[in-house]
Amino acid sequence: MKLTTQTKITYNQISFEQSDSPDILDREIHPYHEILFFMEGDAELLAKSGKQKLSAPALLVIPEETYHFFRLSPQSSFVRLKIAIPTDAMEKIPLKQVFSSLQIIEHPDGGIGYILNRLHHILEENSEQAGFYAYSCLMMLLCELNMASSAPKEDAFHTHPTLTPLMEYISANLSAPLDIESLARRFHISASGITHLFKKEYGISLHKYITQKRLIYARKLILDGVRLADISAEVGFSDYSAFYKAYTAFFGHAPSKETKGL
Numbered sequence: 001m002k003l004t005t006q007t008k009i010t011y012n013q014i015s016f017e018q019s020d021s022p023d024i025l026d027r028e029i030h031p032y033h034e035i036l037f038f039m040e041g042d043a044e045l046l047a048k049s050g051k052q053k054l055s056a057p058a059l060l061v062i063p064e065e066t067y068h069f070f071r072l073s074p075q076s077s078f079v080r081l082k083i084a085i086p087t088d089a090m091e092k093i094p095l096k097q098v099f100s101s102l103q104i105i106e107h108p109d110g111g112i113g114y115i116l117n118r119l120h121h122i123l124e125e126n127s128e129q130a131g132f133y134a135y136s137c138l139m140m141l142l143c144e145l146n147m148a149s150s151a152p153k154e155d156a157f158h159t160h161p162t163l164t165p166l167m168e169y170i171s172a173n174l175s176a177p178l179d180i181e182s183l184a185r186r187f188h189i190s191a192s193g194i195t196h197l198f199k200k201e202y203g204i205s206l207h208k209y210i211t212q213k214r215l216i217y218a219r220k221l222i223l224d225g226v227r228l229a230d231i232s233a234e235v236g237f238s239d240y241s242a243f244y245k246a247y248t249a250f251f252g253h254a255p256s257k258e259t260k261g262l
Contacts, residue, residue, distance in 0.1 A: 007123045011131030013089035014138065017082045018123040028069050028204050029212040031219055031251075033085040033099045034062040035141070037108075037116050041078035044071040046203045047102055048167050059108045059116065061145060063099040065216050067167070069203040081120060083138060098145045111144045160201055162187055166194075170210055174217045175234050178210050210236075215250045218243070222258045231255065 006019040020040075038056040045052045045060070046069040054060075054070075056079075062068055064087060072078060087095070108116060119137040122130050166187055170178060183206070184191040198206040214235040221231055232243035247255045 007126050009123065009126070009131045009134055011135045013086050014135065015082075015084040016119070016123060016131075016134045016138075017084075018080070018120065019082075020077070020079045028209070029065060029067050029216055030084075031064055031086075031216055033064050033087065033095060034060075035083040035085070035138075036060040036062060037081040037120075039079040039081060039120065041080075042073040044073075045069075045104075046071060046201065048164070049102070050164075051201070052104065054104070055106070057107055057113075057116075059105040059112065061099060061103040061105075063102065065213075066102055067202070067204075067209065067213075068102065071203055081116070081123065085138075093139075093142060095142070098142055103145075105148075112141065112148070115141045115144065160197060162189060162194075163198065163201055166198075167209075170213060174210075174214050175236060178236060180206060211246060212250065215247055218247060218255070219251070219258060222255060228255055 006017070006021060008015065008017040010016075036059070038054060038058045038060075040056050042056070043054045045054050048067050060068075085095070105112065115137050119134060119141070122133045122137065127133075166183065169183075169186070180191045180195060184194045187194065189197070195206055198204075198209070202209065214237070218231050218235045221234060222228065226234065229240065232238075232240045235243070237243035237246070244255060
């Protein structure tokens with residue numbers, strides 16, 4: 001089932017992508033819901049709840065703004081199918097139950113397995129009507145997921161006891177100073193220790209994690225109508241210029257673009 005090219009289709013703002021390249025696993029936090037189907041390969045999932053081994057086939061349902069990082073096994077082949085769903089693209093679809101938490105379905109079968117297999121062949125063939133067919137499969141998949149109870153057990157994840165409260169503190173204090181030294185003092189660990197531990201457990205630097213969380217929060221504030229001039233201080237940036245550069249680099253467009261149509 002080795003792919004020779006990467007296939008990507010967009011239909012009704014929803015992106016369907018299938019690839020054998022690990023380079024697509026490039027963002028740890030994003031402002032859209034994601035369905036990720038590992039078809040081949042082994043990986044380790046690093047999430048807020050901790051770590052868990054994944055062996056294909058495995059389906060992940062990832063809510064928007066949920067931290068996740070995949071550490072791929074270098075010895076195994078890799079094929080994955082990804083669906084990116086902007087929340088405003090499906091306003092009339094009951095997504096809250098499906099995307100209430102990060103879910104993992106190992107070896108999906110029954111209706112879910114059949115739909116994923118059909119979606120794989122649709123993207124592989126990439127016909128003229130592939131977007132419509134893929135979208136139809138997504139509707140059926142969401143129905144199946146809505147009826148299924150597939151959240152992972154809490155004991156499936158393993159993490160350091162310091163890091164879960166640290167991440168919860170960061171999420172609750174995105175407007176406050178979150179420098180490494182003050183966080184280290186609060187959680188009674190050295191600055192170098194907390195930096196090393198976070199990178200080891202989550203595959204991302206603590207500074208990068210805080211920045212991504214703040215930028216996602218900033219986008220919410222913009223969409224809620226908060227003035228751009230007030231945003232940078234609200235999300236912990238020293239000045240608007242630094243915020244503007246970080247926002248543009250992360251989202252691929254300027255903050256002012258979000259205000260169009262509001």
